[in-house]
Each structure stands twice: as C-alpha cells, then as structure tokens.
Amino acid sequence: MSERYLITLTVNDTEHELLVDARRTLVDVLRHDLELTGTHVGCEHGVCGACTVLLDGAPVRACLVFAVQAEGRAVRTVESLAVEGELNDLQRSFAEHHGLQCGFCTPGFLMLAEALLAEKPEVGKAEIRETVASNLCRCTGYQTIVEAIDDCAARRRARLAPEGSTR
Known part of the structure; x- marks a missing residue:
C-alpha cells in the first residue's frame, strides 16, 4: 500500500486540499481528482509535452511531477486561459x-x-x-x-x- 499525503494545491487560482498517493502524478490529479481534462496525457514519459502546465509560472511536464511535489505551489492549466468562457x-x-x-x-x-x-x-x-x-x-x-x-x-x-x- 502506498503512503498517502494531504496536500494543498492552488490550481487556476483556486485552492484545493487533496489526499493523494505519494506516487500519483500531477497530471492524474488534475484530470481525475479535479476534473480539469484540458491537460492531456500523451506519452507519460515527458517527451511529447501534451501535459504541459505552469508550475509557479514555469512550464513543466505534469506527467513527470508527483502531485506531492506541487504542495503549496501555484498550478495553471489550459482552463485558466479563457476568461468568462471567452477565448483569450x-x-x-x-x-x-x-x-x-x-x-x-x-x-x-x-x-x-x-x-x-x-x-x-x-x-x-x-x-x-x-x-x-x-x-x-x-x-x-x-x-x-x-x-x-x-x-x-x-x-x-x-x-x-x-x-x-x-x-
């Protein structure tokens, strides 16, 4: 059984408290726990870039970042770009x-x-x-x-x- 951690993530300016397995990736937490499916899962090896999100303003491959590594940090996904339903x-x-x-x-x-x-x-x-x-x-x-x-x-x-x- 994997260790679980209570983490706080600020995703698209909204704070979330989540209980996650230590080895759970950020892309899985975004897509499955927070239902932010705009971030896509491609190769799961960090090669394709389909899962790119911003972590404290810097682009990262969300498939290579464990969710626990994002504890207390700001995450932006593609959903953050549109304002009030209008494309930016x-x-x-x-x-x-x-x-x-x-x-x-x-x-x-x-x-x-x-x-x-x-x-x-x-x-x-x-x-x-x-x-x-x-x-x-x-x-x-x-x-x-x-x-x-x-x-x-x-x-x-x-x-x-x-x-x-x-x-």
Missing part, C-alpha cells in the same frame, strides 16, 4: 492561424507559449521555433503554431506600447 488572445491566435488541427497537443503548446510570452514579450520567431520544438505535434508541421505565437506576441506588444509609439 493566445487561443484566438491559434484558431486564426490554424495552429491546431486535431487539438490533442494544443493545450501543451498553449501553456508553453503562455509562459514564453510572459517571460519574453519581445520574443522573435527563431526563439519561438526553438521553444515549440520541445513539444510534439503530428498534424500542423509547427509553422502555424509559430505564426500564432508570433502574432499574439506582436498584438500584446502593440497593446502595451505607449500611444504614438512606432514599435
């Missing part, structure tokens, strides 16, 4: 640029991109390409994902630019 700018950009096809890998790419744009608002296409190469997609060929992230970054920069600026 990054999600809309993915749709506009056809940065999703079957959609299986999309939540992982969205969370990876959300972290990248938060850390580096001035990011360029070369760094976007390098970053998205860490996740696997069988449908898009990556170019549309790169275009979606680049367009969202440009729009966010334009929104934040002082009026009259020519950025």
